[in-house]
Amino acid sequence: MKYTSIKGMSDIMPPASAAWRKLENTALTVFGSYGYKEVRTPMLEKTELFIRSIGSDTAVVEKEMYSFKDQSDDMLSLRPEGTASTVRAYIESGAYQAEAVAKYIYIGPMFRRERPQKGRYRQFHQIGVEALGIASPLIDAEQIAMCDHFFKELGLKDYSIEINSLGCKECRPGYNKIFGDFLTSKKVHLCGDCLRRIEKNPLRALDCKNPACIEAMKDAPLIGEYLCGDCKAHMSEVQKYLKELGTKFVVNQRIVRGLDYYVRTAFEFITTKLGSQNAFGAGGRYDGLVKELGGPDVSGVGFALGVERILLLMEEGGLQLKEKEAxxxxxxxxxxxxxxxxxxxxxxxxxxxxxxxxxxxxxxxxxxxxxxxxxxxxxxxxxxxxxxxxxxxxxxxxxxxxxxxxxxxxxxxxxxxx
RNA sequence: GUGGCUGUAGUUCAGCGGUAGAGCGCCUGACUGUGGCUCAGGAUGUCGCGGGUUCGAAUCCCGUCAGCCACCCCA
Structure with a gap:
């Protein structure tokens, strides 16, 4: 065939497109009842925005973005995720002046130049929400519970919710130091990837799959004990609210984040049914990002769901989204x-x-x-x-x-x- | 980016050195204007693409593209 779609980017043809539409509508409805309003931002942004928000040392920014220079010499990138654009739009529109709280939902394609695999594509789709201007841990818990409701609504069963606190700029550096020292002390036992991680992103070593590393990580210092008072309190409040909401979860202190802007709460929806792609939804708190991008100093909490991964899971479970049209x-x-x-x-x-x-x-x-x-x-x-x-x-x-x-x-x- | 497996009709796959086959699907028909079942016929492929080896290649070799799986990373 002469013309084909490019690697890792696929067409969504009928009847699959009907399931996509149904899924999107369900998200809009479920999240809508929690007050999330749809935003649509451009898929192209100045590269700088992503470097600033995601972090210059992250894998996404370093080697996965589709970036190019346009005719006027601006460096532009196809968005690799949705939070940066949404926050940018929030600031640019001055929405924070009209209302103290803003809740957004977005649905659309994201782009990352990775090696395609099951549940992982170069153009993939996310449904994400962002709640800006809410400091209370209630919103963290509420989002997790909301997401849980959404998945239940779709009929999904085989997944678990894991949460963790990543600390904040007060306590994380201290922990990073302690953890870094620990890693260095274990150097001889670590795999090549982990040795590189010591420099780049030490926390990644925590969930390395290499048996030797797992063994070495057994008595690694975990962040829980090193959280500052505020972070500790926040974390226990989130858990308290989750229990009130009746949402089942487990604390997993080995959850790490690939994007720099996360602080405190991090959560993931995990399944064993997607091969090595075990997360089909993930999010957390990112206080400080709005300010970092030039807006007011308000907090933010959000998550993103992988549409392809959810659809794959539903297929796996024999769940139908097609509605027969009369x-x-x-x-x-x-x-x-x-x-x-x-x-x-x-x-x-x-x-x-x-x-x-x-x-x-x-x-x-x-x-x-x-x-x-x-x-x-x-x-x-x-x-x-x-x-x-x-x-x-x-x-x-x-x-x-x-x-x-x-x-x-x-x-x-x-x-x-x- | 690294490693492994795969690429044959719309689809799922068989064939693995002598120029292509099955199931499902599709089309047509079964006293000529009535579906789903059954039966009987039928159409369809540059054997991913490009090169090489050979008298001869879908079958062997190389390259390339694409898909899958794992690593990496992540939704």
């Missing part, structure tokens, strides 16, 4: 029938009835077969005889009952008028 099929035989019925069909469609018809004068048998394949609940049959009599045969596909309906009554037959 349609009326018009089986037309001969040109006179088409001429007479085309205006009526159009009227029905204008009234919102889903109508399909035969365009190419196929045999009645083949038209019936198609009607069946399309799950038509009713077939309207019109040939020369019916044209002569001025009536249509209306066949109920479930009961096989047929009745004659005058052309003039057809629209009324299908359209409910209140």
């Amino acid at each position: 349609l009326v099929f018009f089986a037309l035989m001969g040109e006179p029938a088409r001429e007479r019925l085309v205006p009526i069909i159009d009227k029905l469609r204008q009234d919102g009835v889903y109508v399909e018809l035969d365009y190419d004068n196929h045999s009645l048998k083949s038209q019936m077969r198609r009607a069946d394949k399309l799950f038509a609940h009713t077939v309207v049959i019109i040939g020369d005889e019916e044209i002569k009599k001025g009536v249509a045969i209306v066949r109920n596909m479930h009961t096989k009952e047929q009745e004659e309906v005058k052309f003039d009554d057809l629209v009324r037959h299908f359209v409910r008028v209140d």
Whole structure:
């Protein structure tokens, strides 16, 4: 094939697209009842925005972004995640002046140049929310519970919720130092990746899969004991609210973040059913990011869900998102029938009835077969005889009952008028 | 970015040196204007692409592209 979609980017064709739409609508509805309003930001931003928010040393910024210089010499990047753009838009619009609290939801494609794999693509899609201007740990807990409700609504079962506190700029540096020293002391036992991590992102060593490293990490100092008073209090409040909300979770002190802006609460929705991609939703608190990007000093909490991963999980669990659309099929035989019925069909469609018809004068048998394949609940049959009599045969596909309906009554037959 | 596996009809796959096959799907038909079942016929492939070895390649070799899996990273 000469023209194909590019590596790691796929087309979403029917009937899959219907499941996507359904999933998006469900998210909009569920999150909408918690007050999240949709924002749509451009997919292209100045590269600088991502460097500033995500962090210059992160893998995403270092080697996964699609960046290029445009004709005016600006460095631009396709967004690798949604928070930076959303926060930028929040600041740029001055929304914080109108209201102290802003809750946003976004849905759309993100781009990361990684090696594609199951549940991991170069263009992938996220549904994310951001709550700006709320300091209380209640919002952290509420978002986790909200997400849990969403997944339950979709019928997902086999997952767990893990939470952790990453500390803040008061206590994290201290812990990093202690942990760094610990790593250095274990150097001889660590794998090559972890040795590199000592420089780049030491905490990553915590969830290394190398057996030797796992062994060496057994008695690693965990952040819990090194949190400052405020972070400790925040963490226990989050847990308290989660219990109030009836959301089951486990504390996993080995949760780490690939993006620099996270502080305190970090949480992940984990499954074992996606191969090595075990998280299908993740988020946390990012107080300080808004200020960092030039806005007011307000807190932020948000998460992002991987649409492809959720869909994969639903497939795995045999869960359906397709809704069968009820349609009326018009089986037309001969040109006179088409001429007479085309205006009526159009009227029905204008009234919102889903109508399909035969365009190419196929045999009645083949038209019936198609009607069946399309799950038509009713077939309207019109040939020369019916044209002569001025009536249509209306066949109920479930009961096989047929009745004659005058052309003039057809629209009324299908359209409910209140 | 690293390593491994794969690439044949719409689809799932068989064939593994002598110029292609099955199931499902699709189309047509079964007293000529009525679906889902059954039966009988039928269409469809530059065997991912490019090069090489060979009298001859879907089958062997190299490259390339794509997919999958793991690492890395992450939603």
